[in-house]
Amino acid sequence: MNEIKIIIAGPRGRMGSEAVQLVTATAHFKLAAVLDHKNDGMMLSDVAGFQSISNVPIYTDIEKCLQEVEADVLIDLTTPEVGMYHAKTALEYNVRPVVGTTGFTKENLAELEDICREKELGCIIAPNFAIGAVLMMKFSQLAAKYFHDIEIIEMHHDQKLDAPSGTAVKTAEMISAVRETKKQGHANEKETLKGARGAEYDGMHIHSVRLPGLIAHQQVLFGSDGQTLTIRHDSYNRASFMSGVKVAVETVMKHNNFVYGLENILD
Ligand SMILES: NC(=O)c1ccc[n+]([C@@H]2O[C@H](COP(=O)([O-])OP(=O)(O)OC[C@H]3O[C@@H](n4cnc5c(N)ncnc54)[C@H](O)[C@@H]3O)[C@@H](O)[C@H]2O)c1
Ligand SMILES: O=C(O)C1=N[C@H](C(=O)O)CCC1
Numbered sequence: 001m002n003e004i005k006i007i008i009a010g011p012r013g014r015m016g017s018e019a020v021q022l023v024t025a026t027a028h029f030k031l032a033a034v035l036d037h038k039n040d041g042m043m044l045s046d047v048a049g050f051q052s053i054s055n056v057p058i059y060t061d062i063e064k065c066l067q068e069v070e071a072d073v074l075i076d077l078t079t080p081e082v083g084m085y086h087a088k089t090a091l092e093y094n095v096r097p098v099v100g101t102t103g104f105t106k107e108n109l110a111e112l113e114d115i116c117r118e119k120e121l122g123c124i125i126a127p128n129f130a131i132g133a134v135l136m137m138k139f140s141q142l143a144a145k146y147f148h149d150i151e152i153i154e155m156h157h158d159q160k161l162d163a164p165s166g167t168a169v170k171t172a173e174m175i176s177a178v179r180e181t182k183k184q185g186h187a188n189e190k191e192t193l194k195g196a197r198g199a200e201y202d203g204m205h206i207h208s209v210r211l212p213g214l215i216a217h218q219q220v221l222f223g224s225d226g227q228t229l230t231i232r233h234d235s236y237n238r239a240s241f242m243s244g245v246k247v248a249v250e251t252v253m254k255h256n257n258f259v260y261g262l263e264n265i266l267d
Contacts, residue, residue, distance in 0.1 A: 001028040001250075002028065002253075003028055003029070003030050004028060004029050004030070004072050004073055004249060004250070004253060005030045005032040005069075005070055005071045005072045005073070006023050006029055006030065006031055006032060006071065006072065006073045006074075006075060006249065007032055007033045007034065007035060007065060007066075007069065007071045007073070007074045007075070007090075007095070008020055008023065008031065008034050008035070008074075008075045008077070009034070009035040009036075009062075009074065009075065009076045009077065009078050009082070009083075009086050010035070010036070010076065010077040010078040010082075010101075011034040011035075011036060011044065011050075011058075012036060012047065012049075013077055013078070014159075014238055015077040015100060015238055015241065016034075016077040016078075017049065018238040018239060018241070018242060019075055019077060019242070019245055020034070020044075020050065020053065021242075022242045022245060022246060023075075024053055026246065029249065031044075031053070031056050032056075032069050032070065032071045033056060033057050033058070033059055033065050033069040033071070034056060034057075034058050034059070035058075035059055035060070035062055035065055035074075035086065036058050036059075036060060037060055038060065039058045039060075040058060040059060040060040040061070041057075041058070042057075042058050043055070043056060043057060043058065044056035044057075044058055057069070062085070062086055062089045062090070063089060066089065066090065066093040066095060067093075071095050072095065072096060072253060073095065073096050073097075073098055073249050073252060073253065074086060074087070074090040074095050074096070074097050074098070075098045075099075075100070075245065075249065076097060076098070076099045076100065076101050077100050077101060078101050079101065079103070079161060080101060080102070080103035080104055080105075080108070080162065082101075083099055083101030083103075083104070084104060084108050084112075086099075087099055087112055087123065087125075088111070088112070088115060091112070091115045091116065091119055091121055091123065094119070094121060096121055096122045096123060096124075096252045096253065097112075097123045097124070097125075097252075098123075098124045098126070098245065098248045098249050098252050099123070099124070099125045099126070100126055100129055100241070100245065102127050102162050102165060102166025102167075103161065103162035103166065104125065104166075109125065109260055112125070112258060113258040113260075116256075116257055116258035117257070117258070120256045121256060122251075122252040122253065122254070122255035122256055122257060122258075122259070123252065123257075123258050123259070124248045124251065124252045124255075124259045124262075124265065125258075125259070125260045125261075126244060126248055126261065126262045127165075127166030127167050127169065127170040127261065128166065128167040128170070128216075128241070128244075128262070129241035129242070129243075129244025129245050129248065129262060130216070130233070130235050130240045130241050130244060131243060131244055131262075131266070132233045132234075132235075132240070133167055133216075133218070133233045133235065134244070134261075134262045134263050134266060135233075136171075136218065136220070136231055136232070136233035137167070137170060137171045137174050137261075137263060138174075138263055139231050140171055140174070140175060140220040140222075140231050141174045141175055141177070141178055143220075143222050143229055143231065144175040144178055144179045144222070145178055145179070146224075147222030147223065147224050147229060148179055148180075148182050148224075149182070149184050149222065149223040149224070150175060150179075150184070150204045150205075150220060150221065150222055150223075151184075151198075151204065151205045151206075151207065151220075151221045151223075152164075152168050152171055152172060152204060152205070152206045152207070152218065152219075152220050152221075153206075153207045153209065153218065153219050153220075153221065154167060154168040154206065154207070154208055154209070154217070154218045155208075155209040155210075155211065155214050155216075155217040155218070156208075156209070156210055156214055156215070156216055156217070157210070157211070157212065157213075157214050157215060157216075158210040158211055158212050158214075160210060163208040163210070164199055164206045164208050165208065165216070165218070167216070167218055168206050168208070168218060169201070169206075170260075170261055171218070171220060172201040172202065172204050172206060173201075174261075174263075175202075175204065176201070176202040176204075179202075181202050181203050182203040183203050184203050184204065184205065185197070185205075215234075215235050215236055215237060215238070215240075216234075216235040217232070217233070217234045217235070218232070218233055219231065219232040219233075220232075244262055247262070247265065247266070248262065248265070251265045
């Protein structure tokens, strides 16, 4: 397999640090540089926790990084505003983005899709890299053909910035694609405490739980006459996301189009 040269944005973060381990441990991947918001000009080996990783420069300016470093793929694990800027800039420099950062708007996704079409370049946006989570979303889409009343409960660690999670939004979008819009609950339902029924997406309700101790969990509840069905996925650590990151990096090199969701590239 040809070597794939990779830049990681957000290397000191919970996901970014795991991605650094993945890339440096994979024979056909090369960590070409990292993008951080500090430590410009230093080497990654100068940063606590990364002493064993040699020859990886740190940049704070993506343009300078892309001008000086030869790269094939940018993995972004930062924040939505930064991630969007990174993805657009990477495409400008013919570098393929693999974005795990969540919180992108529909407009963000449409803009990236347009750039990919124009540049004929691959880009993968994956709200969840865990294969089990992708299956949970696909199984939920299947169940929604038969069960039309649905509540999504996503549960994450309390340092998460965005709510609802990217996974919950993607799940609701996938269900919406096969289910007719339905107003759920009693027609005269009234919240006596604002937010009690959660957020609404196409009639479905999404509830976001944030607690220390959690990593990433979601259950999708389906109700019908005299029965319920619950589909649940749990990530207990961030290594659970890494096989999906690896597949996304390998696949983005073979595709010349925009992909939103890992379910579109898994066999
Ligand atoms: N797709 C998935 O499977 C998946 C899984 C987990 C988390 N996420 C998402 O990934 C993102 C990161 O999550 P996390 O838990 O690692 O967060 P985190 O806060 O631990 O890490 C984010 C990192 O981004 C860095 N950063 C901020 N601005 C930057 C800039 N301008 N340039 C470079 N780096 C910058 C921060 O210093 C931080 O280290 C979030 O959007 C989260 O929702 C996605
Ligand atoms: O820890 C996070 O933050 C996660 N974010 C993603 C989401 O928003 O769906 C995936 C799971 C972990």
